[in-house]
Amino acid sequence: MKEKNTGTDKTYNPKTSEEKWYAEWVSSGAFHADHLRQGEAYSIVIPPPNVTGSLHMGHALNVTLQDVLIRYARMNGRNTIWVVGTDHAGIATQNVVERELKKEGIARQQLGREAFEERVWKWKEQSGGTILHQLKRLGAACDWERERFTMDEGLSRAVKEAFVRLYEKGLIYKGRYIINWCPRCHTALSDLEVSFEENKGSLWHIRYPEEAGGEGIVVATTRPETMLGDTAVAVNPKDERYAGMIGKTLRLPLMNRLIPVVGDPMVDREFGTGAVKITPAHDANDFEVAMRHGLPSVRVIDDSGIMTLDAGSWAGQDRFACRESVVAKLAEDGLLVREEPYVNNIGRCYRCQTIVEPAESMQWFVKTKPLAEPAIEAVRSGQTRIIPAQWEKTYFEWMENIRDWCISRQIWWGHRIPAYHCSACDKTIVDAEKPSKCPYCGQQDPKQEEDVLDTWFSSGLWPFSTLGWPDKTAELERYYPTTVLVTGFDILFFWVARMMMMGLECTGKVPFRDVVLHALVRDAKGEKMSKTRGNVIDPLEVIDKFGTDAFRFTLVILAAQGRDIRMSDDRVEGYRNFMNKLFQAGRFVMMHADETTARELPKNLTVVDRWIFSRLQRVIDEIRKGIEEYRFNDAGHAFYHFVWHEFCDWYLEMIKPSLEPEVAAQDRERQRAVLLRAYETIMALGHPFIPFITEELWHTLPGDHGLLYDTRYPSSDAAVIDADVEKDMEYLMDVVRAVRNIRSELNVPPSRKVEIRLKGQSDRLSFLKEHEEILRRLPRAEQVVYVNSDYIPKGDATAVVNGIEVCVPLAGLIDFDQEAKRLRKEIDKSNAELARVTGQLRNDKFIANAPEDIVETLRNRQAALEEKLEKLGKNLELVSGYLS
């Protein structure tokens, strides 16, 4: 069924295996969740990308991390489900389609609501959801048979149900308040949907004369145009400057209206002039003041940002033109006291960047306080963990100061609010099903609310609506609460917080056990990627260039908790090289292992084998721990280092002698089996990170393999860990390194074989003797000889490892000057360390307070250094003899 790699390719080619294996995974049904399958449930719902979206770096990181978790869980025998789908993204999508229409010269109003909605659906069918196909390029093990859309039938039902339930509990209400209005999108926005930025504007001081003819009061404002709608001036009742003014009447300039001075503690005496103009219809604070004092409200800016008829002669002007004009007129009238530069924050619509206008308006709200309480408690009690934990504080902060959530939007694309108005009795009927007549007065055909719900209302239900809620489905029973939610910290409030509230309210359970928040992916310079900056790196291009696995591994390695990621081609290239390394190691394995190679691990392992397996156990633990604690970079690094710098650099080199034809067949076969087994384990270990190449190589290996996706993840066996063997091997490697160092530093040509003379106590030499072949092969030595204690390494280059002297005779070749330099460097290094160690050991307080094992280690270190220095010193003397 599968094409086997013939071993002729010199490098790994990702393209062919990626397509092949994704198709294979899907068609085998491996990604499809079955609630009847055994194993503890492990569930993830994907943060649904917007239907309008296309894959960007943020998705790539997000999806990769989830895929690592899902594959890992699956390989550990869990019953996994990864729910996938898209979000209808109300305003964003509507804007996209409106822009399209505009190209045809049509405004949505001309089209009418129904036709427009149809148009959006058509657009969604055609170009929406391409992002989901792009996820496949990443290898995402999503359950495509359960793909959902926030506006599909089931989820729409969930939305209506949730709305009705909340309404009936009094948690949803309708009322006139100040909301954020986008004059471009023509809709209300929630507080979160407004992003603030610093703006260098002015603070204008304007005199409001007293009606009676006095000086009046000077107010300060950043938005003079709103004065046309002023209905009062407020001062702090404790402010002595205005002690006599409260209750007096002022004449509102330009409008010639009479307005009162009121006293309100909200006013900060320190700011500006200590007097605030009150515009109840266009400022949230002023609105509250007006409520407290029973002041009227005058809307002077309309839904499009144009001055209303109530703005007098400014009616019809744009709000910003009006500002200039008002200021000019005030100056002309001598009422502009002064204008000072002032930096304040202005809010912009997060979808279209238009400056938002606070406006009094009739809207629907969710009463959030009662919902926030359990959501806070759930995190406080640990039912849901937020990782990294530092985000919990931010979460609490926001939840504790939460304000009611404006959920109605005056757009057409979205879930229409399931509320109906009876024109006869003026009552509101909230019902999931459209009532045929008013239940209060019997009037026929009540009219449905025009507004739709905030997109985040439906996404707030995502973890359970996708599993069938409000029905009690088997999936909901099996997979909810979900195990982990992986998302960017930027939507902690927008989405995570809302899911917590809605989940607890609707299901009585938290929506997820763990919330893993990852950071942003930036460009190589650390700048946020954006179309306007032109620094966007397209994940698909990276994949085309380097392969999915290299790309995924880069993301994993860079995904240190909570830290932003800087992405660049150079990075990916480095890990592409790692993929090739894995591939090359595979070729090596395939050169030696074949169908006849034993499937089981042989019993009588060599020390070298025991070493690599001992190390392997530790690495398995490290990787497992890393993934389980969401420390993906730790896991990735552990894998990388082990594969490249232990398995490839040392192990493969060390076993080469035992794979050669002259080795006894039995031993050779044994070695092949061990090699194959170790490599198989590596493939399995790497699979969650780099699924394609591992699956490919897995099937290239001799023997019948099922999908690696469905194979058990390696577990460590403590009994296989052998600290003594690890220590011995470290020693052996140190000797090899010492000889290599001599060769390199003294410029011994690689072609030239050397002799190694070892001098030292026999018990320290015995291990080296047992592995003489390695000692010969790796540093390219002709022979190893063991010399007596009276041997004088005249004309040798020397090093000291573990108390034995490693001598390399270089008759005629040695540069004594160079060798003396080399020895001195080593002596200096050891001396420096010895000084540190001795200093510490001379400290009585250290001896008295430090734990015994620490002191012991240091003493051993001291002894070893002294021994080493003594020998190095003698050898240096010897070399110096030749110099003088």
Next chain:
RNA sequence: GGGCGGAUAGCUCAGUUGGUAGAGCAAUGCCCUUACAAGGCAUGGGUCGCAGGUUCAAGUCCUGUUCCGCCUACCA
């Protein structure tokens, strides 16, 4: 205004109970040694932002401080 994060090798960053500072890339030297030049071997490089404190011992804990970045907020 409040909160959070960062400051460690030339660059980008790890460093989880305090116990001799690590990686990748870059750099330097030598090598086409039959798995791999997308490679191998070896080497150089850091007073861990600054100032105090706790401790036998601090990159790691505490206090203060400077410079960046982000989030949040009803000073008009």
